[in-house]
C-alpha cells in the first residue's frame with residue numbers, strides 16, 4: 001500500500017462486491033478530499049470503523065481486525081467465496097497483512113482527522129478502539145449517564161420497605177433457596193439504576209409490578225407525592241406483549257396489605273406500555289427528540305422491558321431524556337441476540353451478573369430490607385458499583401425444570417456441544433429433523449399442521465359484521481401459536497425461499513387459493529415503521545376478507561383493545577411472513593416454533609441466535625437441521641462479540 005488512491009480503489013472494489021457499504025467508502029473519500037497527503041492506512045481504518053456500525057459493533061477493534069482481517073468485512077458465505085468474480089478482489093488478509101498494530105496506530109496519529117476525546121475530528125481513537133465521533137459520543141453519554149445513576153448518596157432506609165416486601169412476596173416465602181425476585185425488587189428500590197436479567201418466565205414482569213407497588217406504597221405511607229411512573233419497550237410488539245402480560249396481574253397482588261389506600265396505589269401504576277420511540281418523541285427524520293436534557297421526561301420511575309433490544313444510540317437518547325433524579329429499571333434477557341443497531345448495552349451491563357459480586361454494604365442493606373442472606377459465592381468485598389445494581393433471576397416458572405425447551409435453552413447457553421443429546425427424541429418438546437432439501441415431508445408436515453387451524457378460521461368469514469373484530473382476534477391469536485423461524489434471509493433455507501416453499505405447500509393442501517396476492521390468511525410483517533398507520537417495523541397482521549375485499553387485521557396497539565384493520569393498498573412495506581428471521585422474532589412468543597438453520601456451518605449461526613430462536617417457543621420446538629447437526633453444534637460454541645468500549649468505561653477491573 002503506497003498511494004491513497006490505491007486504497008480507495010481497493011475500497012471501491014470491496015464496495016462493489018458488497019463487502020463494505022457505500023457510506024463506508026464515502027467516509028474514506030471524504031477524509032481523502034479534506035486532507036491532502038493523508039495516510040492510506042488511516043483511510044482503510046476509517047472505512048472499516050464505519051463498516052462496523054452496520055454489523056452491530058460500536059467501533060473498530062484494531063488488534064481484532066489484524067488478527068482476523070476477514071471478520072471486519074461483510075464477506076459472503078463460504079460457499080460463494082471462491083467464485084471467479086471475487087478472486088480478482090484484493091483479499092482482506094492481503095490488504096491488512098502489510099500492517100502491524102504499532103504502524104497502524106502511528107498512521108492514525110493525525111490530529112486533524114483522529115481525536116482522542118471531545119473535539120470535532122471525524123474519528124476518535126481510544127487505545128485500540130477507533131470510533132466514528134458520533135458513536136464515541138453516544139458511548140460517553142451512556143457511560144456518564146449510568147455512572148451518574150450509580151453514584152447514589154441517599155440509600156433509602158430499608159425499614160419501611162421490609163413489611164411491604166414481606167407482604168408482596170408472602171406467597172413464595174420459604175420456598176427454599178434464594179428468592180432472587182425478592183432481592184431484585186429490593187435492589188431496584190434502593191438505587192436510581194437497576195438491571196434485572198433473566199430467561200423466559202423467570203419472573204421479570206412479576207418482580208417489576210411488585211416493585212412499582214412497593215414504591216407507590218412506600219411513598220404514600222411517607223406522605224410523599226405519588227412517583228410518576230412509565231413503562232416502555234423498544235418495539236411495538238414488545239410493548240404490546242408487556243401490556244398483555246400485566247393486564248389483570250396488579251389486581252392479584254395483595255395491595256390492601258401494603259397500603260391502607262390500595263386504590264391510590266393502583267391508580268399510580270401505569271396501565272399502558274409505550275414504545276421508546278413514542279415515549280421519547282423520536283421523529284422519523286432523526287431530528288431532536290421531544291424530550292432531552294433541557295426538557296426532561298416527566299417521570300420519577302421508568303421501566304424498560306426487552307432491554308436487550310435497546311441499542312447504544314437509543315440508550316443515549318433515553319439517558320439524556322430521563323431526569324437525573326429518576327429511577328431507571330432495565331429488564332431483559334442478557335443471553336438473547338443484541339440489538340440490530342450498534343451496541344450490546346444490556347449484555348455488557350450484565351457481564352458479571354452470574355456471580356453477583358455483592359459487597360458488604362449491599363448484603364447488610366438487603367438483609368434488613370428482605371430478610372434474605374445472599375449465597376456466599378455471590379459475595380465479593382471488591383464488588384463494583386454496577387454489580388450492586390444488577391440482579392439475575394435464575395428460576396424459570398414457565399418451563400418446568402424438566403421441560404425439554406427449558407433444558408435445551410440452558411444447554412445452549414452453557415455452550416454444551418452435546419446440547420441436543422437427550423432432548424431431541426421428539427417425545428418431549430423438541431423434535432429434530434434432518435431434511436436434505438426443503439421440499440420434503442420432514443419439513444412440510446409440521447409446517448402445514450402448524451398453520452392449518454388459523455388458515456381454516458381465516459377462510460370462514462363471520463356471519464355478521466358485529467362479529468368481525470372478535471373473529472379477527474381469534475384468527476390472530478391462533479396465528480400466534482406457531483411460527484417458522486429461519487436463521488438467515490437468503491437461499492432455499494432462508495426466509496425468502498421458505499416463504500415461497502410454504503405458500504406452495506399450503507396451496508397444494510387447499511388451505512390457500514392460487515393466483516391471488518392478498519388472499520385470506522396471508523400473514524404479513526411490516527418492514528418499516530409507518531407512523532401514519534401506527535404500525536411499526538416487525539408488526540405482524542393477517543389478511544382477511546371483509547365484504548369481499550382484502551383487509552389486513554393487526555393486533556391491537558399497546559394499550560388498545562381493538563383489532564386494527566388496514567387496506568393492503570395503504571401497506572407500502574410489508575412482506576409475507578410464513579417464515580420470519582430469528583432477529584425479527586425477538587419480543588414475540590409462540591406455543592410452538594420450527595427453527596430452520598441453513599446447511600453446514602456459517603458465521604451467522606451463533607449461540608445467541610439459537611437461544612433466542614429456541615426460547616421463542618413456550619412448549620415445542622421443531623429443529624430443522626439440513627444435512628445434520630454440524631452447524632448447530634458449531635453455533636452452540638460460537639458467541640457474538642461486539643466491539644465496544646462500554647465495559648472499559650463501566651468497570652474498574
Ligand SMILES: Nc1ncnc2c1ncn2[C@@H]1O[C@H](COP(=O)(O)OP(=O)(O)OP(=O)(O)O)[C@@H](O)[C@H]1O
Pocket residue numbers: 172181198199200201202203204205206207245397398
Ligand atoms: N415466584 C414465582 N412462583 C410461581 N410462579 C411464578 C413466580 N414468578 C412468576 N411466576 C409465574 O411465572 C410466569 C412467568 O412470569 P413473568 O411473566 O413474570 O416472567 P417474565 O420473566 O416476565 O417472562 P417473559 O419471558 O414473558 O418476559 C407467570 O405466569 C407468573 O405468574
